[in-house]
Amino acid sequence: MLKYLIRRLLLSLPILFGITVITFGIIHLTPGGFTSIQMDMNPNVSPDSAARLQELYDLDKPLYQQYVLWVSRLLRLDFGRSFLDQRLVIAKIGERLPATLLLSGLSIFMIFLLGIPLGVYSAMHHNTRRDRVITMMTFAGYSIPAFWLALLCMLLFSVILDWLPMSGIRDIDHDFLSPLGKFWDYVLHLILPVTITAFGGLASISRYTRGNMLEVVRQDYIRTARAKGLAKNRVYYVHALKNALLPIITIIGLAIPGLIGGSFIFETIFAWPGMGRLAYDAAFGFDYPTIMGIAVIGAVLTLLGNILADVLYALNDPRIRL
Amino acid sequence: MPWTHAYPGAIIVPDSSILSVKDLVVAFPGVSGEGVQVVRGCSFSIGRGKTLGIVGESGCGKSITALSILGLVPIPGIIQGSIKYQGQELVGLEEKECEKLRGAEISIVFQDPSTALNPVFNLEQQLVETILRHKNIGSREACDMAIESLKQVDIPDPQKRIKDYPHQLSGGMKQRVLIAMALLCDPSCLILDEPTTALDVTVQAQILDLIELIQRSKNMSIILISHDLGIISEISDEIAIMYAGRIVETTCPSEIINSHRHPYTKGLIESIPKIDSKKKKLKTISGFPPDPQEMPSGCPFHPRCTRRLEKCVKLMPPKTLVNDNMSYACWNPV
Numbered sequence: 001m002l003k004y005l006i007r008r009l010l011l012s013l014p015i016l017f018g019i020t021v022i023t024f025g026i027i028h029l030t031p032g033g034f035t036s037i038q039m040d041m042n043p044n045v046s047p048d049s050a051a052r053l054q055e056l057y058d059l060d061k062p063l064y065q066q067y068v069l070w071v072s073r074l075l076r077l078d079f080g081r082s083f084l085d086q087r088l089v090i091a092k093i094g095e096r097l098p099a100t101l102l103l104s105g106l107s108i109f110m111i112f113l114l115g116i117p118l119g120v121y122s123a124m125h126h127n128t129r130r131d132r133v134i135t136m137m138t139f140a141g142y143s144i145p146a147f148w149l150a151l152l153c154m155l156l157f158s159v160i161l162d163w164l165p166m167s168g169i170r171d172i173d174h175d176f177l178s179p180l181g182k183f184w185d186y187v188l189h190l191i192l193p194v195t196i197t198a199f200g201g202l203a204s205i206s207r208y209t210r211g212n213m214l215e216v217v218r219q220d221y222i223r224t225a226r227a228k229g230l231a232k233n234r235v236y237y238v239h240a241l242k243n244a245l246l247p248i249i250t251i252i253g254l255a256i257p258g259l260i261g262g263s264f265i266f267e268t269i270f271a272w273p274g275m276g277r278l279a280y281d282a283a284f285g286f287d288y289p290t291i292m293g294i295a296v297i298g299a300v301l302t303l304l305g306n307i308l309a310d311v312l313y314a315l316n317d318p319r320i321r322l
Numbered sequence: 323m324p325w326t327h328a329y330p331g332a333i334i335v336p337d338s339s340i341l342s343v344k345d346l347v348v349a350f351p352g353v354s355g356e357g358v359q360v361v362r363g364c365s366f367s368i369g370r371g372k373t374l375g376i377v378g379e380s381g382c383g384k385s386i387t388a389l390s391i392l393g394l395v396p397i398p399g400i401i402q403g404s405i406k407y408q409g410q411e412l413v414g415l416e417e418k419e420c421e422k423l424r425g426a427e428i429s430i431v432f433q434d435p436s437t438a439l440n441p442v443f444n445l446e447q448q449l450v451e452t453i454l455r456h457k458n459i460g461s462r463e464a465c466d467m468a469i470e471s472l473k474q475v476d477i478p479d480p481q482k483r484i485k486d487y488p489h490q491l492s493g494g495m496k497q498r499v500l501i502a503m504a505l506l507c508d509p510s511c512l513i514l515d516e517p518t519t520a521l522d523v524t525v526q527a528q529i530l531d532l533i534e535l536i537q538r539s540k541n542m543s544i545i546l547i548s549h550d551l552g553i554i555s556e557i558s559d560e561i562a563i564m565y566a567g568r569i570v571e572t573t574c575p576s577e578i579i580n581s582h583r584h585p586y587t588k589g590l591i592e593s594i595p596k597i598d599s600k601k602k603k604l605k606t607i608s609g610f611p612p613d614p615q616e617m618p619s620g621c622p623f624h625p626r627c628t629r630r631l632e633k634c635v636k637l638m639p640p641k642t643l644v645n646d647n648m649s650y651a652c653w654n655p656v
Contacts (some may be wrong), residue, residue, distance in 0.1 A: 220437040226394055227432075228452045228503065229425035232417070242442045317442050318487040 001314075005307070012303040020292070024067050027283075027291055034083050034286035035059060057083060070292060079296075080289035084281075089293040092116040092278060098171055100267075100274035104259040106194045111201040111255075116241070116248065118202070119209025124236050125213060134206070141203025150196045150269050157192060165189050167271035193270045197263060205251065212244035219243070245316055253309025257302040339512055340543050341391070341428075342367035345403040348386050348395055348567075353538035358614045360386050362567035363403070368560075370510070371539065375558030376569075377551055377590065379611050381568040384547045385433070388513045392430055393420040397440075401457045407511070409534040426456040433516040435496035437486035445472070446484045449503055471502040475532060494525035498532070505536060512537075514547045518553060530557055551578075551590055560647055563587050566612050566622035571650040583627045583644070583655035621653065629654045 035053050054060040073080055079089035122309060124132045158166035164170065171185050216222065217240050225239040226232075264276035275294065282290035314320045346364040351357035361383040368374040377383050388400045405412040407428065432438045439628065440448060449468035450461060457464070460534055465484075472480035475498040488496060497517065504512060514533065518526040534557055548554050554561055555575040563571040563584060571584040582588055589607035600649070609626040612618055616627055624634040631654050639651045 182597075220432060220434060221440040223394065224432060224438045224503075225440065226502070227392055227424055227430045229421045229423070229455055230451065231421060231455075234451075239440050243440070318444070319441060319489050 001311075005311075008307050008310070012307070014298075015303060016299055018124050019295060020071070021067070023292065023295040024070070026061075027286075027288060028063055028066075029288075033059065033286065034316070036286075052254050070289075074296065079293040080091075082282075082290045083287045084285045084290070089289045092290060093275070093293055093297065096273060099272060100276065101259065103190065103193055103197065103272060103274060104263075106190060107197040107201070108255050108259060110198040111196060111205050112248075114198075115202045115205030116209050117215075117237075119206040119211075120213055120236055120241055120244075122206065122210040123213035123217065123240075124232070127313045134210075138203040138207050141199050142207075144199075146196055146200050147269055149199065150192070150266065153192055153196060154269075157172045164192050166192075167269070169273055179316065193266060193272060197266050201255075207250065208248060208251065209244060212247055213240055216240045216243045242316065246313060249309050249316065252303045252312065256305030256308070257298055257303075324365055338366035338369055340370045340408060341545075342406045343387070343391070343403070344391060344406075346387065346405065347402040348383070348390050348586055349400045349402070351398055351400065357400075360399075360567055360614050361390065362617075364564070364567060364569055366562050366569055366572070368511070368543050368545060370543055371537070371541040372559045372656075373546060374556055375546045375548065375554035375561045376564055377548060377554050377561060378564035379549060381614075382564045384549075385515050387564075388430060388515050388545065388547055391513065392424050392428060393417070394424075422456070425452055425504070425509070426507040427509055428511045428513065429507075430513040430515060431497070431500050431504050431517050434520045435493055435500055436520065438500055439496055441488050444485055444487050444631040449484070449499075452503060452506050467506065471506050472499065474505070474536070475499070475502040477502070490515060494521055494529065496517055497521060497525075497529055501529070501536075502531065505540075508540060509542065511543045511545070513547070515547045516549070517546070519548070519550075526553070529592050533557070551594060555579075562589070566617065567614070568622070568651070569650070570623070573648050577648065583650040584623075585627050585656060586623050587652075588656050589626075621651075629656070 034057060035050065044115060051060065058066055061069070070080070079093075082089055082092055118134060118138075122131045125131045125149050157164045165188055169186070169189050170182075171177075171189075174182060174185055213236070217236070222235060222240055225235045230239070264280050266272065266315055267274045267276040268280075278290070279294050281287070282294065330332055344365045346361055347359060348361040349357050349359045354551070364383065366376075376384050376387070387394060387629050389395050390399075391405055391407075392410065393401075393415065395401055403411050403413060406425065412423070415423075436614065439445075446465060446468060449471065450464045453459065453464040454461065459467075469480045469484055472484060477483050477498055478494060483491075488499075491499065497520075501517070517533070518529050521529065524629055530553065532536050533544070536542070544557075546554060546558060555578055558575055561572070561573050561575060561578055562569045563586060571582065571587050573582060573587070578587065579591060582591065586607070592605045593607060595604055607626055611621050612625070618635075620636045621627070621634045621639050627634065629652075633653050637653070639653045641649050641651050642655075643649045
């Protein structure tokens with residue numbers, strides 16, 4: 001197991017290298033550039049000062065040299081400073097990451113906590129009215145655009161009923177609240193975004209689970225489990241579910257980068273100060289160091305997510321040995 | 323005590339049989355129409371400590387009959403008729419009550435050992451949960467029992483093997499484990515549904531010996547389902563020949579070769595390959611078993627029967643008793 005992990009981690013390094021090369025190439029291929037925002041349309045800028053600005057940000061050097069410079073800094077764990085506000089990239093990411101982790105983490109947790117039992121329940125009551133109701137709901141979950149649903153929910157719960165705050169992560173008077181009040185303030189702000197972001201995922205996870213379960217319950221070993229006199233719940237939630245989990249583990253692995261990347265759309269709708277918006281602002285401002293910083297962190301977590309999924313496979317199924 | 327039968331509330335056991343099946347019908351409702359009857363009026367009974375062998379071709383309803391005894395007929399199958407276990411009616415019994423019987427009073431070993439064990443749990447987990455379900459004992463004791471049960475079916479080094487997962491065992495070992503699992507709670511009745519079909523001949527013989535040995539030590543009743551007349555006549559006390567969802571002949575091993583009555587039984591016996599036969603071609607019963615959706619009129623065997631009369635096409639032959647243990651359903655018996 002340990003040997004496998006070390007091998008996988010080492011194998012991930014070339015992939016990570018490839019990801020950074022491609023990302024670096026793409027952002028520099030994009031028409032325009034950081035300095036062009038300030039200078040291209042400005043008749044007062046002399047060619048001389050334009051060259052000086054390019055030089056300041058090392059943008060005058062050939063691309064490969066810029067990349068080597070960036071890598072050499074990265075190896076010292078220096079992500080550089082943002083072009084936009086001269087702050088350390090690592091600090092900018094650091095202040096946005098917790099908000100995204102909180103929102104996506106809770107959302108993914110909800111998806112699996114509710115989606116898997118919902119799928120099992122649906123499979124247990126296959127082709128009955130209960131199953132059909134759940135199927136209908138999940139199809140609605142698939143097909144309703146979540147950003148539209150988000151707006152409707154904001155209208156209903158925040159404007160008409162005024163039960164929940166509309167957006168943001170905390171109230172304007174947050175700092176004056178008691179510790180318990182602060183906690184409650186976060187909870188209230190989380191309800192809508194978490195529910196909305198979990199909605200679509202919940203639908204697909206429960207459908208996946210249902211489909212896998214229906215496949216598994218036809219197997220002989222399920223008949224054996226029932227012939228032993230086990231209760232139906234134990235047969236489904238223990239014997240069948242553990243076999244049906246494998247494909248779901250893949251999805252858990254794939255969900256991890258989303259956990260970090262955040263969702264730009266929802267962070268914008270709910271004015272959530274997370275990674276999604278940071279990346280958006282960085283991309284439109286040609287803020288190369290920030291974009292690369294986010295890309296590296298995203299890539300590392302994606303690769304770790306894949307390794308985690310493989311480890312979970314082995315833990316779940318004894319036939320898989322690492 | 324002569325007054326017992328008249329005494330209110332007295333339990334009247336009409337016969338000595340532990341399990342009796344009467345007019346069992348298992349139907350699968352189709353999308354349209356009344357659906358398909360897979361078992362069509364099957365009756366048999368089995369005495370305590372006895373072995374009943376049920377023989378028939380694939381698709382004649384053997385396995386469904388076995389599953390209906392345990393209440394495990396796949397949805398949307400419907401069971402009609404009567405299945406009595408020690409006087410208790412099993413048809414229409416609540417699922418919760420069924421669960422208490424399964425594995426504890428009536429156990430089953432299925433056909434294909436390679437797929438019958440759950441691949442993601444080790445033997446200990448799969449054995450212990452059965453014990454804990456039916457017996458009120460601690461998990462430590464249950465584990466000891468599980469090891470003991472593996473020892474009983476000749477699994478070498480059971481303390482170590484019990485931690486194994488199914489994929490680490492051979493086919494014969496898996497079948498031993500499944501037998502051990504079925505016997506954990508000392509059932510009074512064991513159903514073996516083609517227990518040796520998936521195994522090679524040497525292992526077959528070992529498994530059959532093992533079953534006979536355990537049966538004798540526990541005075542257990544066995545229903546052995548097979549398409550292999552050889553295996554059936556080797557260990558059964560009574561033999562039931564099943565065709566198209568019905569028992570067409572009941573007999574016993576000593577009589578089956580020489581005094582069988584039903585032409586189908588005759589066909590089965592003739593189609594056993596003989597080691598000293600000079601003929602090149604194996605004798606077979608021509609045709610196929612009928613599709614349950616298009617049952618022939620009269621006797622279902624008549625399209626394949628060499629002794630067919632005009633009557634056979636129109637009328638279903640009734641059960642004719644020869645003696646207590648032997649009967650047949652044929653208009654023109656051998």
